[in-house]
Amino acid sequence: MIIDTHCHIYKSEMENAEDILKEAAERDIHVILNGTDPLSNLEVLELAEKYENVHAALGYLYSFADEATDEDISLLDGQLKNENVVAVGEIGLDYYRTKDNKDSQIKLFENMLGLAEKHDLPVIVHSRKAMQDTYDILKMHDVAGSMHCYLGSAEMAQQFIKLGFFIGIAGPVTHKNNKKTIKTAKSIDVNHILVETDSPYLAPEEKRGQKNTSLNIEYIIQKLSHELDMKEDEVIEITTQNAKRLFRL
Incomplete structure (x- = not known):
């Protein structure tokens, strides 16, 4: 078994989602589908009910920060009780896209972390150009x-690990000249690494220009195997056990 711990394979993102x-x-790949707003959360729940290899992560991402209402939060609160839900995600902060709504992003992120604590669920966190704020906020929550798709420094990765977080390694690790992600992967214990695709985004080097899939x-496993000087089977076994432990699969 291989576990793709983060992807968006549902109809609003990919017309051929169910085929994938x-x-x-068939390839014994399990996926954790991540919602980002009310529509995608509903799609994720429906697919998790339908397919045994699909697990649900529900959340509201920074892109929904200016729209989220109290009713939306209440809706998600109820959905998180579903037995197929393994995490609150995708959630987090993104100052690369815009800093103009920084306060509303932080407020939504705090709300999502509160729901994770309430339902005793792990979180799947997006952080881009916002690592310090992300760390400072996570430090205040019991999650x-x-x-x-960690893009921060190797040093900061160690700080997140101390908080109980795993480091998600995605397609960018395969991209030419991406020394930063490789440095991070080599600097941390493989027992703290998860593999993910973020499909349909972030295609690996071998599939650049195409829509990404969990396949x-x-x-990513081949690249980690090479850089960590491990057999591919070892990378699969350890990262799969990491995901099972975190998401209680």
């Missing part, structure tokens, strides 16, 4: 989780 999920099942997780 079926093929993933564990995954730093999705491409093999390229």
Whole structure:
């Protein structure tokens, strides 16, 4: 079994989503689908009910920060009771896109972390150009989780690990000249690494220019195997056990 710990394979993102999920099942690839708003959360729940290899992560991302209402928070609160939900995600901060709504992003992030604490669920965190704020906020909450497609420094990765977080390694690790992610992966214990695709985004080098899918997780595993001087089977076994432990699969 391989576990793609972060992807967005549902109809609003990919027309052929169910075909991909079926093929993933045939290859013994389990996926954690991440919602980002009310529509995608609903799609994730429906697919998690339908496919045994699909697990649900529900959340509101920074892109929904200016729209989220108290009713939306209440809706998500109820959905998180579903037995197929394994995490609150995708949530987090992104100052690369815009800093103009920084306060509303932080407020929504805090709300999401509060729901994770309430339901005793791990979190899947997006952080871009906002690492220090992300760390400072997470430090105030009793949550564990995954730093999705981690793009920070190797030193900061160690700080997140101390908080109980795993480091998500995605397609960018395969990109030419991406020494930063490789340095991070080599600097931390493999027992703190998760593999993910973020499909349909962040295609690995071998599939650049194409829509990404969970089937491409093999390229991330191959790259980690090479850089960490480990057998591919070892990388699969350890990262799968990491995901099972975090998400209680």
